Amino acid sequence: MTAFGWALADSWTIARRTLVHWRMQPGMVLFNWFFPVLMLLMFGGLLGGAMEFPDGDSYYELLVPGIFALGMLFGLEGTMTAVTEDKSKGVTDRFRSLPMSSAAVVLGRCIADMLDSAVTLIVLVAAGLALGWRWHEGLPAALAAFGLLLLLRFALLWVGIFIGLTVKNAQSVTMVQVLVWPVGFFSSAFVATSTMPDWLGTIAQWNPLSATATASRTLFGNPDPSASATWIGTHAEVAAVLAPLLLIAIFLPLSAHRFRTLSR
């Protein structure tokens, strides 16, 4: 087999390790997959009654794509935790001492986490459909929206790998996990940014999470008042492609650098 072939084979071996974790600890993984559904029910139930839309849409029409984006953001925590644990428990060092492709250590994590997020998304879509949410612009547009969501997840994956390789231990991960929440809330995930005070709305609009949430609403044909209210809103689809690409351009090289400097 070629070096490239081995790199793929090794990546798959590492990814499969995570799949076996799912089988060994089904409770844990099910909780992770259903947690965003809980968020959906919580926010839909708590706030849905108070939300009014001009053409009588249900709050779920706006909320469901927002929670999709939020689910992608939460995936970051899993990546971070797994990377930090392997590093601090010496598993990463063991991999690095083997005659395997060193890129596979990171690529394997990528594959596993993207599969994990795909399942998260499928579970959320099923929950959304059950609650009455629909896409209205046809399947190709809907698939494009799912593509944007997974692109965001892929970008956040590299952020997670970078942070995971950088922080010292599990306690620091907890701190970063807490910070994930404000990033999730200061966005258009729950409400249109046009309803916020100007300064806050501006911050929220430029949150990459908002771009993906707003763009996928447009593609699904779900209402999002901020989509037409602001410059960034009207360009949400472009932003939803460019922002993740920018994150990847920053954090992929940083992660690769971090990984290499484990040996310094």
Added chain:
Amino acid sequence: MTTERVIEAVGVRKNYKGGTEGAGLNGFDLEVTAGTVTGLLGPNGAGKTTAVRILSTLLELDSGTATIAGYDVRRQGAEVRRRIGLVGQHAAVDEILTGRQNLVMFGRLNHLGHAAAVRRADDLLERFSLTDAAGQPVGKYSGGMRRRLDLAASLIVAPKVLFVDEPTTGLDPAGRLEVWSAVRQLVDGGTTVLLTTQYLEEADQLANRISMLKAGKVVAEGTPDELKTQLGSDWLDLVLADPADVARVIQLAEPLADGEIRVNEVRISVPVKDRTRALVTMANSLHEAKIDPEDITLRRPTLDEVFLHLTGAAA
């Protein structure tokens, strides 16, 4: 008997930039011959783990050279990794996977086919007496079992050199014995082992040769016996029945002493040069002084004494 040098390090230096992560190396030299167990012995912070990480390609050295089986650790890392096994300070196995799943995964990452990886896993599980626990998640293993699995995982491709970094730190006595016997088995199988430890007893038990490390440099090297001889003196130990005699006995021993006499309650240790004559003279003096000791013995210095002497860790 071959004298092939499988590990060779010359003048290796390493400074950590952050300064907090570990002890550096300061002109570290080491030669290890095939089929031997070398103990790298030193207190915390002497640089033992740094040395192992450099030799196993996990860490880059600043200057000097190091080769494993003739391959440069810096420039031929991939070749080196094909020939080594590493048992780090943590038992670096996946806690959620079962013992067998772990070994099969590491076998696959060593590029064995699936069937070969499974066969090898089962062989190793049996060899390390883990067959009964093979199907259980490693999280349920005892410390000793985990270490044994860790050893097994590093032996998947029969490495030329096995690095074992503080294998028994944090284990209870039973776990320590389990790991010792596992390491001895390896040695009987002909694996060259570099073992780091802060326990002298462990080095004495397992190693053919010992390199003593202090502040990133090897300060003494040899077989355990040679090291004991290097310190020179044998010790004449006297245990007295009556504490009142201590002062008098010290006085009698003084002409024989080749160094400082140590006293611990009724035990008096006298460093002596000419062992048998010292014993006879001492026995005669005691007889004349009508002092009847509980015990009088000659002994070689313990490795502890050599260690303390060479590292100056304590008086």
